[in-house]
Amino acid sequence: MLLDHQxxxxxLRKYGIAVPxxxxxxxxxxxxxxxxxxxxxxxxxxxxxxxxxxxxLHLVAPSINGPGEFQQEFANLKKIMKNQKITxxxxxxxxKIRGVELIMGMSRDxxxxxxxxxxxxxxxxxIFKDVSFRVSPLTKKDVEEMIEELKGKKxxxxxxxQPKVNKKEIIKLMMLLDKLVRKEKRIxxxxxxxxxxxxxxxxxxxxxxxxxxxxxGA
Amino acid sequence: xxxxxxxxxxxxxxxxxxNPVSAGHGVLKSLLTGGVLPSPTNKAFKGKVxxxxxxxxxxxxxxxxxxxxxxxxxxxxxxxxxxxSLVKEVIYDCAKxxxxxxxxxxxxxxxxxxxxxxLESEVKELARKSKIRLIGPxxxxxxxxxxxxxxxxxxxxxxxxxxxxxSQSGALIDSVIDWSLEKKFGFSAIVSLGNSxxxxxxxxxxxxxxxxxxxxxxxxxxxxHDGRKLMEIVKTVSRKKPVVFLKAGRHASGMHAVQSxxxxxxxxxxxxxxxxxxxxxxxxxDVDELFELAHxxxxxxxxxxxxxxxxxxxxxxGVLCADHCEDLGINxxxxxxxxxxxxxxxxxxxxAYSRNNPLDLVGDALADRYKVAINTVLAQPDVSGxxxxxxxxxxTESLLDAKVILSAxxxxxxxxxxxxxxxxxxxxxxxxxxEAHHIPDFNIPLKSARAMKALIERNAWLKR
Numbered sequence: 001m002l003l004d005h006q007x008x009x010x011x012l013r014k015y016g017i018a019v020p021x022x023x024x025x026x027x028x029x030x031x032x033x034x035x036x037x038x039x040x041x042x043x044x045x046x047x048x049x050x051x052x053x054x055x056x057l058h059l060v061a062p063s064i065n066g067p068g069e070f071q072q073e074f075a076n077l078k079k080i081m082k083n084q085k086i087t088x089x090x091x092x093x094x095x096k097i098r099g100v101e102l103i104m105g106m107s108r109d110x111x112x113x114x115x116x117x118x119x120x121x122x123x124x125x126x127i128f129k130d131v132s133f134r135v136s137p138l139t140k141k142d143v144e145e146m147i148e149e150l151k152g153k154k155x156x157x158x159x160x161x162q163p164k165v166n167k168k169e170i171i172k173l174m175m176l177l178d179k180l181v182r183k184e185k186r187i188x189x190x191x192x193x194x195x196x197x198x199x200x201x202x203x204x205x206x207x208x209x210x211x212x213x214x215x216x217g218a
Numbered sequence: 219x220x221x222x223x224x225x226x227x228x229x230x231x232x233x234x235x236x237n238p239v240s241a242g243h244g245v246l247k248s249l250l251t252g253g254v255l256p257s258p259t260n261k262a263f264k265g266k267v268x269x270x271x272x273x274x275x276x277x278x279x280x281x282x283x284x285x286x287x288x289x290x291x292x293x294x295x296x297x298x299x300x301x302x303s304l305v306k307e308v309i310y311d312c313a314k315x316x317x318x319x320x321x322x323x324x325x326x327x328x329x330x331x332x333x334x335x336x337l338e339s340e341v342k343e344l345a346r347k348s349k350i351r352l353i354g355p356x357x358x359x360x361x362x363x364x365x366x367x368x369x370x371x372x373x374x375x376x377x378x379x380x381x382x383x384x385s386q387s388g389a390l391i392d393s394v395i396d397w398s399l400e401k402k403f404g405f406s407a408i409v410s411l412g413n414s415x416x417x418x419x420x421x422x423x424x425x426x427x428x429x430x431x432x433x434x435x436x437x438x439x440x441x442x443h444d445g446r447k448l449m450e451i452v453k454t455v456s457r458k459k460p461v462v463f464l465k466a467g468r469h470a471s472g473m474h475a476v477q478s479x480x481x482x483x484x485x486x487x488x489x490x491x492x493x494x495x496x497x498x499x500x501x502x503x504d505v506d507e508l509f510e511l512a513h514x515x516x517x518x519x520x521x522x523x524x525x526x527x528x529x530x531x532x533x534x535x536g537v538l539c540a541d542h543c544e545d546l547g548i549n550x551x552x553x554x555x556x557x558x559x560x561x562x563x564x565x566x567x568x569x570a571y572s573r574n575n576p577l578d579l580v581g582d583a584l585a586d587r588y589k590v591a592i593n594t595v596l597a598q599p600d601v602s603g604x605x606x607x608x609x610x611x612x613x614t615e616s617l618l619d620a621k622v623i624l625s626a627x628x629x630x631x632x633x634x635x636x637x638x639x640x641x642x643x644x645x646x647x648x649x650x651x652x653e654a655h656h657i658p659d660f661n662i663p664l665k666s667a668r669a670m671k672a673l674i675e676r677n678a679w680l681k682r
Contacts, residue, residue, distance in 0.1 A: 109489045111445030133492040135449065141682065142496060 001213055005047035005092055008207040015180045017173065018203045020094040027081075027089050031071050034093070041065050041096035043205075044073055046081065048089025057084065063096055097205055099198035100155055100165050103131070104174060106181045106190045114181045118143070118174060120152045121194040128152070136178050143174045156197075169202040170195075186211045220417075220425050222319030222351065224362050224407060226294035227265040229369060230286050230317070232308050233299035234269035234277050241323050242299035243277075244371030245359060249297075250278055252366060253374025257399065260375045261366040268293070286311040295319045297359065297369050302326035302334065305341055305355070313348035320345065321369060322355035328413050329356050342415045357412025358388030361395075363405060364431060370410065379404015380433035381512045382426040384419060386411050386440045387466075394505065402653040403509055406431040418443065420451040427455040434516035435461045436508050442490070449493050456498030460515035460676055463494055463501055464508040498679040500672060507668075514658045514669040518634035520677035524602040525551025526670055527595045528576035531583040532609035535640060536576030539605055539663035546671040551575050551601045557594055564590045581611045585618035592622060596630045603634045603673065605666050608648070610641040616648030624655050634673050638666040 003011065009019050020043075025034050027048070046059035059080060061073035077091075101121025109115050112135045119131030132149040134142045147153060147167060158164030173195065181187055191208040229249060235242035244254050249267045252260025268289045269282040276282050283289050286296060286308065296317050298308050302324045312320055327338035338355065345352045353360065359370025363378035372388075376395045381403065385391050388410040398405070406429060409422055419437065426432045435455070442448055452461055468487040491501055500515070502508040526548050530536035543550055553575050561567050561577075566587045572578035577595060579587050588606070595601055604626075608619055616639070627635050637652050637659040639645045652659040660666045 109445065109486060111442050112449065112489050112493050113446055115489050115492070133488055134496055135445075135489065135493040 001211060003209040003211060004049065004089075005045075005207075006090075008209050011180070011184070011209065012204060012207060015176050015183075017176050017180070018201060019207075020097050020203055020205060022095075023093045025091040025093070027087065027091065029091060031074055034074075034091075035067055035070070038067065038070060038093065039095070040067075040070075042070070043094045043096055044070065044077065045092045045094070046077055046086070046089060047092050048081075048086050050084070050086050050088065094205070097196040097203050099196040099201075099203075100162055101194040102170065102192075102197055102202075104177055104192040104195050104204075106136070106177065106187070108188055109135075114178075116146075116174065116178060116181075118146050118150070118170075120150055120155055124150075124152045124155070125193075136182060138174060138178045140171055140175065143171045146174075147171075163199050165197040166199055166201070169200070170197055173202040173204070188212055219428060220319075220351065220421070222294045222317075223321075223353065223360060224367075224425070224429070225365065226319070226367070228268070228291065228293050228295075229263070229265065230268045230270050230283075230289060230293045230296040231299065232270040232286060232296055233301075233304075233323075234271050234274075234282065235299070236271075236274060236277055240299070241371040242271075245297050245299050245323065245369060246278055246280075248359075248368040248370055248372070248375075250280065253368055254371070255373045257374035259363070259377055259399065260368075263366050263368070265294075265365075266291075286315045286317065289315070293317050295321070295369070297321045297323065299323045299371075302337060302355070306337075306344060309341060309344050309348065309350065312350060313344070317350060319351045319353070321353045321357065321359055322412070322415075323357060323359060323371065324354075325356040327355045328415070338413065338415055345416060352416035353409065354412035355415060358391055358410035360410065361405065361408040374399075376408060377402065377404035378406075380406050380431060380516050381436055381509070382406050382422070382429065382432040382434075383408045383436045383438075383512075384411060384422045384426075385409070385438040386414075386419075387438055388412070390438055390505070394509070398509070401509075402650075403513055406433075414443070420444075420447055423451050423455050423461065427458050432459065434459055434512045436512040437461065437463050438505075438508070439463055439465045440467055445490070445493060449497050452494060452497040452499050456679065460512070460672075461499040462508055462511045462515065463499055464503075464505065465490055465501070498682075500675070510658075510660070510665060510669060511672050514636070514672055515676060517656045517658060518636070518673055519632050520680055521603040521634050521670065521673035522677050523547075523549050523674045524600050525549050525575075526603045526605065527551045527553070527598075527601045528605045528607065529579065529588070529591050529595060530576055530607035530609070531579050531581055531588075531611065531614065532607065532640075533572070533576075533578045535607045535609050535638070535663060536572075536578050539607060539638065539667055540576050542664045542667035543670070546667055548667065548671055548674060551595075551598070553577065553595065554598055554600075557598045560594045561591065564594070566590050576607075581609070582613055583611075584613065585615040585622050588619050589622040589626075592626045592635075593629065596626060596633055596635075601633070603636075603670055605636050605638060605663075605670060607638040607640065607663065607666075608645070610644055616645045617651055620648040620651040620655075620657070623652065623657055627655075627657060634670070636660070636666045636669050638663055 044061040114136035124130040132146040189210040233242040234246040269277045328335045568580035
């Protein structure tokens with residue numbers, strides 16, 4: 001089963017992994033309840049257990065620039081949820097993070113144990129499968145080589161008008177992730193998609209963490 | 219460590235048969251003469267050999283015994299060539315006799331069916347209790363050329379050399395031996411692992427790491443029991459000696475054959491590859507590359523990626539080779555003014571020689587020109603390795619060129635030289651000389667460049 005957003009954030013923070021500034025509101029909140037706490041630009045999402053089985057239903061407003069837009073998106077999401085009979089869960093409001101998209105993840109191989117993966121996000125991973133693997137535990141040198149192996153690595157070096165990203169932060173994040181999967185044995189698979197990187201930071205925007213059934217809270 | 223297999227003094231062949239097409243007959247003949255098929259490499263095993271067969275009084279001129287316990291004196295190793303259902307009884311006898319190691323040839327164990335699986339675990343348990351180490355079952359046997367030891371039913375004795383070859387396929391070993399005699403590749407040991415009931419790949423890797431005669435390890439692998447453990451061992455061994463893997467079952471289509479073959483699942487190839495590269499091993503794509511890499515890594519010093527020089531008597535071949543080097547991330551050396559000056563004033567260069575890397579000596583280059591070029595280029599401090607290409611021109615001195623290469627190899631022991639003699643029939647003498655003197659030689663520029671790349675990777679790993 002998957003950890004919900006709240007549980008994922010708690011786990012990541014415990015290991016010093018950077019996540020966006022996040023607020024959560026009960027599912028029944030009205031715009032009046034939340035509007036004084038907002039800052040922009042932000043992302044609005046729904047975190048609901050029913051959604052885990054409805055991957056086609058994308059309840060995310062990825063870029064909201066002001067209160068008016070927020071109110072509109074908020075009403076829109078509420079309407080969809082009503083139609084879909086989603087009653088449990090909460091709203092998640094996160095600061096909007098910009099940068100180059102990466103993916104990071106882990107899956108457990110029956111013979112070799114945790115296998116770490118890093119790749120470039122978006123079409124690089126979806127179409128070109130531009131990823132590299134290593135078996136945990138990683139050294140910093142391993143992560144450097146993993147980045148070096150990516151065919152699209154130029155994207156990280158300030159391609160066109162993109163910023164040149166901070167590789168040290170990418171390496172630091174991979175090392176933290178490596179530590180996390182070695183300590184948290186209940187995690188069977190993990191996906192950070194995307195991780196946003198820029199000149200100064202690498203932030204996990206959307207973590208998906210699968211844990212062994214029955215091991216929740218262990 | 220594992221002396222009972224690699225340094226035995228006395229061997230019993232249980233199931234030694236008079237039938238010349240049986241495995242038991244093959245093993246006995248191989249121990250008594252060196253091999254079943256005639257080869258100049260065949261020599262009788264240096265220790266004692268005792269056939270065991272309840273129905274014969276003598277086989278191949280040797281007195282035969284009814285049981286292992288009937289043999290006078292100590293027995294270090296028993297090669298068991300009886301059918302699977304009789305193996306347990308033989309192990310009991312071996313235990314009574316104090317035998318320290320057994321090789322079980324028979325198939326029909328864990329690789330076949332549930333009944334076989336049960337039988338295999340019983341045999342394994344019996345051996346463990348009796349403190350007998352076990353190779354197999356379902357294997358070809360082992361070879362240790364330095365001991366004149368061919369305890370197998372393979373074709374003949376391989377050449378003595380410094381590659382240890384461990385294989386989960388026995389049939390592959392047969393063909394590799396045949397081929398290695400032509401290519402003059404020698405072995406410190408060859409082991410057919412079979413089902414690895416007791417001794418497994420990691421045990422042989424650890425053994426090879428401490429074996430003075432082994433300079434590189436070549437492994438043919440199908441399934442992996444414990445990837446983590448393999449990784450840890452490879453990481454340690456590769457600090458001392460290069461390890462090259464050839465892994466079968468990369469795709470699902472090959473998986474079925476692999477499963478029924480060794481009785482365990484092949485892991486995901488991408489993960490395997492990542493894990494082994496991370497542990498300092500090399501991955502070959504086919505059998506030729508497995509031995510070419512092992513051979514080069516065993517014979518040549520590792521190479522810094524400072525600058526590789528290419529010397530050729532054919533412009534096209536030189537450019538091809540430079541292209542491959544670039545593709546592989548090999549840095550090509552820039553020839554210094556001093557080097558060019560020395561070549562200019564040597565008096566043997568053709569007026570149209572390239573004066574650049576690749577250094578094209580022009581088609582009419584004889585051995586004297588190669589000699590000056592090779593020695594001058596290798597003397598340049600930032601040239602870390604050299605590929606010498608020879609295309610066949612009517613005046614080319616194939617053998618003399620090879621001798622020039624060998625003397626440069628001795629003069630610059632820290633700088634690897636890889637030869638690329640392009641051709642066949644008319645270059646054979648030179649190629650044979652290079653092979654006999656352990657200078658790696660390849661027929662095409664791509665293979666030479668790949669070999670150099672392996673030496674560069676080895677250097678990077680050792681510095682890590």
